[in-house]
Amino acid sequence: MIFTLNRDKSRRLIEGLTEAAIIVRGATVAMSNAAARNLLGVAIEGVDVRQVLPHPAVIERLVRGGVAGPEEVEAAGFGGSRRQWLVRIAPLGDGALMVRLIDRSEARAAEQMRVDFVANASHELRTPLSTLIGYAETLRERSGEIDGDTRDRFLSIVHEEAQRMQRVVEDLISLSRIEAEKFTTPTDAVDLEQLIDISVESARRMGEERGSQLVREIEADLPPIAADSVQILQVIDNLITNALRYGEPGTPVTISATLEDAMVHMTVADRGEGIASEHLHRLTERFYRVDTSRSRSLGGTGLGLSIVKHIVERHRGRFTIESQVGKGTTVHVLLPVAAGSLS
Numbered sequence: 001m002i003f004t005l006n007r008d009k010s011r012r013l014i015e016g017l018t019e020a021a022i023i024v025r026g027a028t029v030a031m032s033n034a035a036a037r038n039l040l041g042v043a044i045e046g047v048d049v050r051q052v053l054p055h056p057a058v059i060e061r062l063v064r065g066g067v068a069g070p071e072e073v074e075a076a077g078f079g080g081s082r083r084q085w086l087v088r089i090a091p092l093g094d095g096a097l098m099v100r101l102i103d104r105s106e107a108r109a110a111e112q113m114r115v116d117f118v119a120n121a122s123h124e125l126r127t128p129l130s131t132l133i134g135y136a137e138t139l140r141e142r143s144g145e146i147d148g149d150t151r152d153r154f155l156s157i158v159h160e161e162a163q164r165m166q167r168v169v170e171d172l173i174s175l176s177r178i179e180a181e182k183f184t185t186p187t188d189a190v191d192l193e194q195l196i197d198i199s200v201e202s203a204r205r206m207g208e209e210r211g212s213q214l215v216r217e218i219e220a221d222l223p224p225i226a227a228d229s230v231q232i233l234q235v236i237d238n239l240i241t242n243a244l245r246y247g248e249p250g251t252p253v254t255i256s257a258t259l260e261d262a263m264v265h266m267t268v269a270d271r272g273e274g275i276a277s278e279h280l281h282r283l284t285e286r287f288y289r290v291d292t293s294r295s296r297s298l299g300g301t302g303l304g305l306s307i308v309k310h311i312v313e314r315h316r317g318r319f320t321i322e323s324q325v326g327k328g329t330t331v332h333v334l335l336p337v338a339a340g341s342l343s
């Protein structure tokens with residue numbers, strides 16, 4: 001059935017759409033909604049559509065005419081440099097075309113992240129696995145030629161590499177558990193100071209080995225936080241380990257906690273080489289490290305801060321890293337106080 005919409009009706013129709021929409025007639029933008037003007041420019045009505053949506057596949061359909069039924073085109077290059085669009089074109093029956101722009105940027109970015117993640121995870125496991133297979137083969141095939149000391153050395157390499165794989169797999173499992181629980185906000189009232197104490201205690205040996213003192217600066221009478229204590233302990237452990245690992249040996253690591261409005265503000269600060277600003281925003285990406293071989297040799301998987309970020313998000317908290325090259329790094333974590341704990 002062919003019917004013609006009058007101008008008012010058409011305008012009401014496209015204004016009612018949340019996504020950007022335009023009506024094209026004779027290769028010109030005949031009408032646009034507020035979302036389209038926001039995105040493509042306030043004065044697009046009356047303008048040649050080739051200027052408004054400069055994408056070859058879109059233009060081809062809009063200008064050639066004869067679009068018989070709804071068509072979809074994936075496109076980019078307008079409405080922001082990194083945006084990806086699904087352009088839906090549908091004939092209105094009187095030679096006019098309705099064009100809707102569905103934002104696909106986030107879905108695309110998420111898809112890309114999944115692809116990268118699988119590639120990175122496979123790579124992280126493949127490297128130790130190759131070493132492991134190589135040594136195991138040598139031990140089996142040349143057992144007669146290998147003396148006892150060499151054999152022991154090979155076996156300890158096999159053991160180390162297997163442990164590395166185990167750490168990667170455990171961190172991945174941990175990450176996927178946290179993500180699965182993302183929408184259930186923890187409500188237990190938890191004493192943060194107690195968790196800091198536990199974490200400091202378990203890091204003591206590493207601190208002694210590096211000659212670093214662990215300094216606690218905890219405000220008196222902190223209210224409890226609304227938390228999953230196992231996960232918050234994981235956060236503190238991760239941050240203290242990083243501070244010890246990447247801070248300058250012999251310098252102190254300071255853990256502080258204070259009350260700020262309805263949040264408890266915890267910081268873990270080290271003195272060391274710090275992190276250059278171009279790396280800062282990428283540190284919470286899975287497997288991202290500033291210096292991969294150094295992190296690996298220290299036993300790191302590159303998943304620690306990604307786990308921290310997900311845990312803090314699940315707690316509806318905030319997480320920021322502040323760093324000065326040559327001076328050191330301070331990580332801030334803000335966590336909500338447990339319900340009913342503030343007078």
Ligand SMILES: Nc1ncnc2c1ncn2[C@@H]1O[C@H](COP(=O)(O)OP(=O)(O)OP(=O)(O)O)[C@@H](O)[C@H]1O
Pocket residue numbers: 171238242243246247270272274275283288289290291295296299300301302303304305306329
């Ligand atoms: N306090 C810090 N000072 C300097 N660099 C840091 C600090 N914390 C983290 N980094 C850098 O950020 C990277 C990512 O940290 P993250 O905790 O995610 O991984 P990791 O420590 O390498 O491994 P994992 O924590 O999984 O054992 C580290 O490899 C390191 O390059």
Ligand SMILES: [Mg+2]
Pocket residue numbers: 238241242300304305
């Ligand atoms: Mg770490």
